[in-house]
Amino acid sequence: MDHHSAGEVTAPAVSELDPPNRTLMGPGPSDVHPRVRRAMSTPLVGHLDPSFVELMDEVQELLRYTFRTENEWTIPVSGTGSAAMEAAIGNLVEPGETMLVPTNGYFGGRMAEMARRAGGDVVEVDAPWGEPLDPADVESALAAHDPDVFGFVHAETSTGVLQPDVPALTDAAHDHDALVVADTVTSLGGVELRVDEWDIDVAYAGPQKCLSCPPGASPLTLSDEAMEKVLSREEAPRSWYLDLSLLEGYWGDERAYHHTAPITNVYALREALRLVAEEGIESRWRRHERLAGALKAGVVGMGLEMNAPDDYWLPSLNAVRVPDGVDDGEICQTVLDDYDLEIAGGLGDLAGDIFRIGCMGHAASPANVVLTITALGDALATAGADVDPDAGIGAVREALR
Amino acid sequence: MDHHSAGEVTAPAVSELDPPNRTLMGPGPSDVHPRVRRAMSTPLVGHLDPSFVELMDEVQELLRYTFRTENEWTIPVSGTGSAAMEAAIGNLVEPGETMLVPTNGYFGGRMAEMARRAGGDVVEVDAPWGEPLDPADVESALAAHDPDVFGFVHAETSTGVLQPDVPALTDAAHDHDALVVADTVTSLGGVELRVDEWDIDVAYAGPQKCLSCPPGASPLTLSDEAMEKVLSREEAPRSWYLDLSLLEGYWGDERAYHHTAPITNVYALREALRLVAEEGIESRWRRHERLAGALKAGVVGMGLEMNAPDDYWLPSLNAVRVPDGVDDGEICQTVLDDYDLEIAGGLGDLAGDIFRIGCMGHAASPANVVLTITALGDALATAGADVDPDAGIGAVREALR
Structure with missing residues (x-):
């Protein structure tokens, strides 16, 4: 390296990390629990360490409890809530398929965007921003468009609206053979959500809302039926990083390398979910x-x-x-x-x-x-x-x- | 909620986080510096907080220093190294374009996988596992296939091989009008790497190798020319989460919401990069x-x-x-x-x-x-x-x- 050492370059001087002491009552991230922050200062083990493999099982069990599901396919996606959202939509929607999305808030629009990038066609069920979907409108849209996938937002962060009577929507969708994807980013761990009882096929969330955990590893759950569809796709999903059939190798029985899991974010999520379990x-x-x-x-x-x-x-x-x-x-x-x-x-x-x-x-x-x-x-x-x-x-x- | 409160469900009992005390001398993650771990226990601010916007500037400046580049488009991607890798390839390769990838290790194969999912055609330049690419072979492959993008692995984690004389590869690629993507996951911050001087168009890395930072926010840098190509794509990239033209809205001058940044991982990366700057x-x-x-x-x-x-x-x-x-x-x-x-x-x-x-x-x-x-x-x-x-x-x- 001698030929380069003549002129050492000047390094930027950046001061000690000292952010202001905020109280976070916005749309998220929310204040992180001190126990979760402490968990994040824990030294790392490797992502294939036997101890980490055990810890992955624990996180999955705690996630199932929090989602109220028995779904085997319940994992943290290595990214923020939008990564879990794209993992859901990008794996479930195949090119040429149709996804029905709502127009009553910001995140229905994002669903549409992701479905299109997955190669899907998008159809809409309308409701004004600030109102929930009307099950009758969903029923009409399902009848009119016969979509393969129906997405709705359980807790719309952009409007402060909770979608009531979820089973009315899932029943209608299943009557029309559509799989149901629920955005539960702002409901998981804070608002009544029962994935199995309500017959939701796929739900994703963010850890930085009602779980009081920093963003970076984001809950996702899929029913066996949804996962079966993912595993029998004709064409691979368009993202390698978010390909659930590959993630299956890591989070499933094999525990084989796909990508390096965000160890510290998984530590944090585990602690946040333990707090949920302790509280009930x-x-x-x-x-x-x-x-x-x-x-x-x-x-x-x-x-x-x-x-x-x-x-x-x-x-x-x-x-x-x-x-x-x-x-x-x-x-x-x-x-x-x-x-x-x-x-x-x-x-x-x-x-x-x-x-x-x-x-x-x-x-x-x-x-x-x-x-x-x-x-x-x-x-x-x-x-x-x-x-x-x-x-x-x-x-x-x-x-x- | 009264109709549900009759039978409270039983919560899983998961013990306190207490992983074994490993020394990490494998292929990564590596031992995290105590200052970085401490940074991760810092309370959060919002991802649009004025103080966080300042901190984003600092992280970008420190990343430029570490990559040895003046590239404006130097950001942490919200995911692990593979997310930064897919952000690079998925944005740079357009459907129908050709990417030249190496066969001399695991990560060239991953490049191919990602290029195909982006809609690209893949051609290969061969070398045995455990050896670097021969510039003459790269030159022949460029001449034979006229690819739009050429990817190589600067530091092959699967074989322990450093690609010597990078300018020989980038010169050849540029002579054939191919943009160059370098995998620097295991070199950034540990092994001589000079993005600008070596004329690398796009480089990505992981924080959990030579930066001693937990995985979760991963360095990526693009030259103006590469970013111009990304911004003038005919078709949107196939991932919304990793779409650099959208991330431009958040990491660029506008600082507009795209997704919730992994605040704590950005704190950690900042501290890890400060340590790089302090050491030189x-x-x-x-x-x-x-x-x-x-x-x-x-x-x-x-x-x-x-x-x-x-x-x-x-x-x-x-x-x-x-x-x-x-x-x-x-x-x-x-x-x-x-x-x-x-x-x-x-x-x-x-x-x-x-x-x-x-x-x-x-x-x-x-x-x-x-x-x-x-x-x-x-x-x-x-x-x-x-x-x-x-x-x-x-x-x-x-x-x-």
Whole structure:
């Protein structure tokens, strides 16, 4: 290397990692549980170490518990929630097949995008942003288009809408021989979700929402029937990285090398799922409902309006109408600057119309609810909105009692 | 939820995370630096937080330094090294285009697999496993096939071979108007690599090798010319998750939402790259050469043979011939059981013929070299191989002096 050592190059000087101390009540990532963060500082073992193979079994068992499924094909995908989403759609949709997707939020649009890239044709079932799908509309779309795959979003992060009565959708789809893919990114571990009982064929999620785990290894589950379809494809999926028939070699009985698993993210997910198991999945759903209920009480108490009626309120992501005369971006900036608190504005059809306030996992706590209502009330009042911050915080106290 | 609360389901009981205390001297992941592990326990900020946007700039600057490039398009891909690899190939190869790949190791085969899934045609330039490509063969293959893209592996993890004289390959490719993709998974941060000076168009790597960082966010760099090709594709890449024209929106000037970045992995990569900058990239290359040199001295000193001659010895991954009468799998198991040390056997054409011993990043240390030579000498002698463990450790002492 001597011929190069004459002029050593200058290295950039970058200071010690010291991010601000945020409270994350936006659409995710949410505050990570301290035990999960600690797990991430654990020294690594190899991705084929016998101890890691055991740990993979544990993670799969915990994921099954959390998804409420017996699906053998339940794994963390090595990427963020969108990677799990593309693994689901890219493997399930074959070139020339048709996928039915919803138009009632940002993530239905992403489903369409991924289905097209898989070589599929996309048809749509409509509902306005901020509303759930109507089972009758789904039934009509299924009858009209006869799709191979039907996707829906159980918990729409862009609109704060929970899709109620999932079995009405899955029954309709199965009557038309369509497999059902559910986006459960913002519901898994926070909102009632029963993959087997509700007959969902494929569900994917992100760890950085109600599981309080950093993004990087993302839950995915497939029924035997769905996996059978994946394994009998005529043409290989268009991504090697996300090819479930290859991942089967690693996460299945063989435990053969496919790619180097993100060891630390799997450690983190395991710890996050242990916390779910310790709390009990149903208790955890109730805690989200109770704490997000207090948040909602505070929002309504100060004089604001929820975007979704109670029938399809999504506890993990609360869409709150932006009051007249207020700029949502300015309010988000104010609470970030003054309270180190992250909340978000709307997207797409609801841009400028709503605040999106998460209440997820470890962050679904009295402390975070109190902070959020206090900060939001203060920022809105200062901006001249017609709100009563004291009544808001009073309603929270009442709800938490 | 009352109708479901009658029978609470039983949660799996999974014990505290407590993996064995391994020393990782296999093909990766390697031992993670304690500062990097500590960085991973840092509380998160949001992926659009102003502080995170600043931190993204820092990571990009540090990556450019480490790759020795001025490429604007230098980012961590949200996945493991194979995700960065598929991002490179899946974006650069358009349907109907031709990619020239090498056959001299496992990862050339993976390149072929990914190029085909991108819709490309694959042609090959041959060399035996355990040898580098001959520039004359590359030249002939370029002339014969006129490929759009030429891929090669700078540091073949499956064979312990370093491709020498990279400019001979890139010059030939550019003479034939092919863009060059380099697999630098096992060289980045450990072995001399000069992306700009060597005229490499696209390079990708893994963080879990010579950067001593857990897998999960993986370095990728593209020249302006390569990125121009990506941005002017006729058809969108076949993966939405890995579509660089969309990632451009997030990592480029706009900083618009594409997917939730793996915050903690980016924290880790930043810290790992800070360690590179503190040490100095060229000093780091020299340290790898010195420590792996001591490892090699120990191997040869005890009477074993390196698989690669010195001309294309890869310091970060040492391929050692398995001596006669010994089973490589048993030796790997013995050093794992008796010394908590991970090394690996061969793959593919070299299965059973070589041990693969990494010497990467933080793990390229006197302590690890001493442990490895001691453990390997002990296990081989116990298995009845004709080796002299004392001479091995003596040669290490001599080399480290």
